[in-house]
Amino acid sequence: MSALTAPPAAIAGHEPLAETVHPDMGSIAGFPDTDTDTAYEQRRQLETDLLVALSWAPADMVAAIVHALLGDLAHRVATAGNPPDRIPATHPLFCDHAAATVFAAIVELVDTGRPVTPATITAHLGQDGHTRAVRHLLLELTSPSGRPPLPGSPEAPHLAIDLVDKWYRAGFIAFIDRLAHAAREARDNHELAAHRDHLIAISHTADHRRRTTTDDLAAL
Structure with missing residues (x-):
């Protein structure tokens, strides 16, 4: 089992951000809760466009993008799925x-x-046990209904950068939501300060992850 497919409980405890403790993406502050929301539809389209580009990209580019986003398998294993310079596989990069x-x-x-x-x-996925949405997306990869990927998928790194930026923005909104919750629920100022310091430390890690991933993607 790769670090990507490790049980969330084995990894997510390192960083209790809102987006790691709520598996239902619609329940997270900063994420639209209906499929009709324009921002949500735009993000879903971005995710589809990236997957289409990856499925038609040269092998070395696909590997480079995956490694820029998550780290290679050895790095993920060595960091127990929680690399400080890459996006952990348990974080909702795709909503x-x-x-x-x-x-x-x-x-x-x-x-x-x-x-x-x-x-x-x-x-690899097979046809059994998957939702209609997964099967529809697999068909979209085979025969894109939108603009087909360019030869060599040169747009793939740029799409990945856009996705990282959206992941970061969602985390920032979650940070504000968690801090506001702490302000309401903290029993005293010492507890409030502890929550603040913990969330700021997580925010700094997210800053570093965004910089390292997007810098590597921009270099492709």
């Missing part, structure tokens, strides 16, 4: 469940040195 499922398959293919194509992703 759409179907997109997260497909991305997990891409990561597993990269981890095992297998090619990433629409056909290999579909074969």
